[in-house]
Amino acid sequence: MKRTISMILAILMIAAAFAGCGSEAAAPSGSGAPTESSSAGGSAPAAEGDAVTFKFMHQWAEENRLPYWENLVNSYMEANPNVTIETEVVPNEPYKEKIRVMLGGNDVPDLFFTWDGEWVSRFAKNKAITELDSLMSDEFKASFNQGILTTGQVDGVQYSLPIRTCVNFVLYNKQIFADNNITIPTTWDEFMAVCETLKNAGVTPIALGNAEGWAAAHYVSALNVQMVPWQTLNDDYYLVTGDFTDPGYVDAMNLLKAMNDKGYFMDGMTSTSQNIAREMFNAGQTAMIYDQCASFKTYYLDKMEADSWDVFALPVVEGAKGDLDMMVAWVDQFAVSSTSQHPDAVIDFLEYFYNEENQLQMQKELGFVSTISSVTGNTENSFPQLVAAMEIINKCKGFISVIDLEMDGSVASVYQSGIQELFTTKTAEQIMEEVRAEAARVKAEQ
Amino acid sequence: MYKNTRGAYLYLIPAILLVSVFIYIAVGLNFYYSLFRWNTYSEKVWVGLANYTRLFQDGNFWTGLKNNLLFAVISVTFQVGIALALAAVLEQKWLRRFGGFCRTVLFVPSLLSMTVVGLMWQLMLNPNMGFVNKALKAVGLGAIAIDWLGNASTAIFCVIASSQWQFVGYTMMLFIVAIQKIPDDFYEAAEIDGANAIQSFFYVTVPNVREMTLLNLTTTLIGAFKVFDEVYVMTNGGPGRASEVLGTLLFRSGFREDAMGYASAVGAVIFVITFALSIAQIRMFKIDSTGQKGGEG
C-alpha cells in the first residue's frame, strides 16, 4: 500500500524531470559531484585499505549488455587496484533458483541483483541482506530520485538500491501497420479489430512466449488494473483482505483467453520462451509484442532498423471499473548480502556505478532509465521510442507492480501457473478459486 | 586368515562412511527438515506435521503423484511388456543377424543424458522449428499439429514418450541377454510338440525370463518415481503445474518458492514409495550376503 503511494510520488518526479528536460538535467549535477570524486580513483576509503575481494552477481548475460558491466567492473578495478571484483552472470530464469541456492551457501555474493517488492522484503525480513542507511552517505542517498528510492525500502529502512524502472508497452512494426492501413488503437475493441485485420491478412498479430510463465501474467497484471477497482486491487494484492472475489479478475483473464482463442498469438505460445517471441518480433515475423521499456534497446533498437518500430500503451477497456490512469511498473534492485565482509567496498563500487557518467553511459548503452535524478530526465542519449514511452509514463497517475513480483510468492506462483493453463485446460473461474484458496492459506500462516 | 574382524572393517570403512553420510544421514535429516518451515536463507521454525497436512491438501501434490503413476503404468507397458516381445522377435533365428544391429541401435538412446533427450524432444516438438508438426502437416494431419508441450493435457504424455524412446532399447537388451540363456532344447522341444512361434513365446520364453521380468518391473517402477531431469528440462512441470512430478514439485517448492520444509516433506513421500518398492525388489530376488541370489536371470 505504502509502496503504491510512493510509486505515484516517484512517477511525478520523473514527470517533473522530463518536463524540464534540457535545463533540469544540468541542475542537480552538483549533488552528484561527490560520487564523481570517488570515481576519479584513489580517494575512496576502500582504495587505501588492504586487498579486498568481493563477489558481484547480476543477470544481464545478453551479449550486447555484458560489455557495459564488464567495463564498469574493470574500470573500477583499474582505479582501485586493491579491489578485486569477481563477477558472476546468471540469466533471468535460472537466476531465480540460483540466488536462493547461493544465499544458503557459504559463499554468498556480496552484491547482487534482485527484483523489488516481495523479493526485497522477504530477503530483508530473513536478514539475508543488509540495511544500507548506515552505509550510505547523505549525498549518495540524495542523488537518487527519492520516490523511486523507496522501492528499495522495507518499513522505511533502505535495503536495496533501484537500478532501472520497467514499464510494459505494446511495440509494433511500423511497416506491417502501414501495409495494412492500421492506425494505433486506443480502446480494447479497436485493439482486437487490429488483431483481426492482421490475422486475416495472414500476419501473426502478437509475439508472446509464455514458457517461463511471466509474459502472459504481465498482460493479466495490466488488465487487472483496468478491470478491478484500484482499492480492491491493492487490498487483494497485499493480502489486506486477499479476497480476490472481484469479477474483474475473471474478466481480465477471459480477455486474454479470447485473444488466444481467436489466434492472435503466435503458434506454440505456452511452450515458447519469451526470448524467442522477441526474436520473432524483431525479425518482422509478428506485428506486435508486449514488452518493457528497459528491453527496448537490447532486444529491438540494436536489432531492428532505426525507424521500423514504435510503441503505444496497452489499449484500455472502455467502461471498465478499474483506474485507467494507473499502470503496471516494477523497479529492479541491487542488494548487499548481510554476510558481506566488505560492505564499505561494495558501497564504494555502487557509488561508482551510480555516478553521473556511468549512469549516462548505462542509459546510452543499455537503454535503462536511470534512477539517479540528475540523469533520469536526460534525453540526450535516448532514442525516440524510449522518449515516447516516457511521455506515456508521465501521463499516468500511479503504478502497481506485476503479479509475479508484488504478491506473496506462493500466491503469485499459483496465479501465474494458473494463467499458463488458462489457454488449454483451466477456466478463469477455476484459477481464481485456486488463488483465493492459496491466499487464505498464506494469510492463515502469517 | 579371513577371520580378522578388524581387518575387514579397515576395508569397509570408506564405503560405510560415504554411504552413511550422504545417504543414511541425509535421509534422516530430510525427515527432520520436513518438520520445519524454512528456506535457504532463513531460520527454521518448528511446524510439526504441518508440511504433511499441507501436502495432502495440495492439488499439485496429487497432480504430481498422478503423473508419477502415469509414468509408472506407461513405462511398465513399454519397458517390460513391449520390450520383452521385441526382444523375443529379435532373438528369432531367422532374424538374428539383423537383430544384432537392431538392438545396438535401439540401445544407443539410453546412453544419452536425459538432458540431451529432453532438449531433443523439446526442439522436435516445438511448433516453430521442430520437425514433428511440419511432418504432420505434410501428411495431412495438420489438425493434430498442436503445441504439444504447451497443452496441459498432452505435455506429460510427451515427456513420458521421450522416456520410453530412451529406455525401451535398454530393457530390451536385458531381455535379450536373458533369452539367450534359455537352452535351445526348450524351443526345439516346443517345436516338436507343434507349438508355433507365438505359443513358444508364451510357454517357453515368458516363464524362463520370469526373474528378469520381475527385475525390470521393479526397477522401472522405482525409476518412474525418481523422474526429474526430463520433466525439468522439457516442461519444468508446466504448462502451469500440469506435468509436475514429485521430483519437480520438490525442486520447485525448495528452490523457487522458499518452502524447504515442504520440499523435504515431498522428499519423504518419494522416499517411502521408492523404499517400499526396493524392499519388495530385494525380497523378491532373495539377495543376501551368502551368495544365493536370483536376480541375475
Added chain:
Amino acid sequence: MKSHGIRLSPTTVLLRVLAVILFCIMLAGALYPMYWVAMSGFKTTTELLISPFKLPSAFSLKNYIGVWKVGISKFFLNSVFITVSSAALTAVVSAFAAFPLSRYRFKMRGFWFMFLLCGLMLAPQVSLISNYKILQALHLYDSYLGLILVYTAFRVPYTMFLMWSYFMTTPKDIEEAACIDGCSSFMIFWKMLIPMSKPIMATGILLTARYVWNDFLFSLIYTESAALKTIPYGLNSLKGESGTDWGQLLAGMTISSIPIIVLFICTQKYFVRGLTVGAVKG
C-alpha cells in the same frame, strides 16, 4: 529351427515381413531424432526455422566451433575430470568393500552388506536438500571434491554389489595357497583378486562414468560457480540465455553425446555384462 528346406506358410511369411517393417520403423524412430540433432547443428537459425528436414546448405562447423568457444569446452573438461575421478574413486571404494564382504567371516557381515546395498533404493531427490546442507557443513559445497564424493556415495552400493557377485564366483583355492606362503590379505586383494577382476572393474567404471557424465541434478544444486558445472547443466543453460542460438545448442548436444557413445561402441562387451549382473537402471 531349420528354416532351410522347410516351406514357410504364407501367414508366417506375412508375419515376418510385418516384423521386419516394424523394426525398420523403430530403427528410423530411434535414429532420425539423433540424426536431426547432429545435422541441425550445421544449420543457421533461419535454416532451422524454415526447412527442418533439408540438409544444411553448407556443412559449416561454425556452430560446433562456436559452442565449443562459448563455454562447452570448459563444461566438457569439468565433466571429464569429475567423471574420471568419480568412476575411479567408486571402483576403489567398492572393491575395498566387496572384498571383506565376500571373503571375511564376521558377525556383522550380513548387516553391513544390506546396509550398503540398501543405499541403492534411495531416489537422489530425497537427499537433495539434506546433502546441500551437509556439503555446506563439511565446507565441500561448490567444490569438485564435494560433487565427486556425492557421486561416489550414490554409486558405491551398486558397484559394490557388482564386484561382490563377481568375487563370490572367483575360486578361493589359489588365495588360500598364497596364504600359506605368508601373504597379507591386502597382497591377495591387490595382487590376485583385482587383476582377476579386471572385466568387472571395467564394467563398474563404465557404468559409473555413464551415470556421472549424464547427471544433471547434482551439478545443478551442489555447485554454484559456473567454473565447476558439467555438460548437462551447461547445455540447459545455453537454452536459457537470451537470444538462444539454436544451431549452437544442437551442436552442443551432439558434442556432449559423442564421447559416451564412442565409449560404448568400444566397450560394448563390458557394458552389457554390467547391465545384466544387477540390472539396476542408472
